[in-house]
Amino acid sequence: MLLSVVIPVLNEEPNVEPLYQRLSAVVETLDANCEFVFVNDGSTDRTLEKIKALRAKDSRIRFVDFSRNFGHQIAVSAGIDHARGDAIVIIDADLQDPPELIVPMLEKMREGYEVVYARRVKREGESWFKKWTAKFFYRLLRRLASVEIPVDTGDFRVISKEVADVLRAMPEKQKFIRGQISWIGFRQTFVVYERDARHAGKTKYPLRKMLRLALDGITGFSTVPLKFAAILGFLTAGLAFVLIIWVLVLKAIGAPVEPGWASMMIVILFLGGVQLICIGILGEYLGRVSDAVKNRPLYIVRQTSEPNFSTDDK
Ligand code: UDP
Ligand code: MG
Secondary structure (H helix, E strand, O other), rough: EEEEEEEOOOOHHHHHHHHHHHHHHHOOOOOEEEEEEEEEOOOOOOOHHHHHHHHOOOOEEEEEEOOOOOHHHHHHHHHHHHHOOOEEEEOOOOOOOHHHHHHHHHHHEEEEEOEEEEEEEEOOOOHHHHHHHHHHHHHHHHHHHHOOOOOOOOEEEEHHHHHHHHHHHHOOOOOOOHHHHHHHOOOOOEEEEEOOOOOOOOOOOHHHHHHHHHHHHHHHOHHHHHHHHHHHHHHHHHHHHHHHHHHHHHHHOOOOOOOOOOHHHHHHHHHHHHHHHHHHHHHHHHHHHHHHHHHHOOOOOOOOOOOOOOOOOO
C-alpha cells in the first residue's frame, strides 16, 4: 500500500523540518510505503529550499510549487491531484494536526471506512475570536447545508483512492474540500483529538481568508440564502394583506382614518412584497444555475452487480 501525505505550505520555513521528523517517525511504524507531497502555495521565505534540501536526502519527498499564492483549499486540491497513494492524508504543516493521529485513522480505514476525519474537541493556542467564529460557522453551516458536514472538523483526514478519484473529477472552482468530501459520501467516520498550538510562525488564515472560506462553504452547499428574499417577500405581502383588511374594517365601522395613509401603506407594502417575491423567484433559478455550473456528478457508484459494468472511463 502506498500512503500519500499532502501538505499545503505557505511560509512555513521553521515548521517543514520538525513536521518531516514527526511524520517520518509515524510512517516508520506503518506497514506501508509513503510519499510526502508538499504544495508550496507561493511562499516568500525559504520554505521551498527546505523542502528541496529534504528531497535531496529522502526520495519519498515530492513537491508542487505554485507560481503565486492561490489559497489553502486550492493547494490541497493540487496535492490530491498529484498524490498517487491508495490512501491520502491531508495535514497542515504547522503541527497543529498531530501526525501521530494518522495511526488510528489508518486503523479505521482498515476496518472498511473510506474517509476518516479528525474532529477537534479542544483547540490550544488560538484566540477566543477564532474559536468562537469557527464554532458558530460550523453550526450555521450544518443547519444550512444540504449534506451533513461534520462540525469542528478541518481538512485533517485520510481518504481512500476512490474518494480522491471522485474529488479530482469534481470540476467546481470554489473549493470547500471538507464539504465536497461529505457530499461524496462513502463510509465515513472520525477520530477525536485535541488540537495543539502552532509549532512556529503565525496563522496564514487572516479574517479575510476565513470569511472567504466560510462563504465558499455556504454558497457551495446551500441555497438557503437565496430563499431569504422570497420568505421576506411573503411576509411583507402578508403584512399588506392584513393591513388592507384592517383599513377596510376601520372604514366599515366609520372610525376616523387619516386620509391617504392607509392607501400609501398598502401600496408600499404590497409593491415591496411583490418585488421581494420576484427576487425570490430569481433566487430559485439562480440556485439551479449555480448547481448546474458546479457540474458535480449526478451520483457516485461504489459498485454494481456486474463486474465489467463501469460508469467511468478512467
Ligand atoms: N496555507 C496555504 N495557503 C494559504 C494559507 C494557508 O497553503 O493561503 C497552509 C499553511 O501553510 C498551513 C495550512 O495551510 O500548512 C493551514 O494554515 P494555518 O495553519 O495558517 O491555518 P489555521 O490553522 O490558523 O486555521
Ligand atoms: Mg494552523
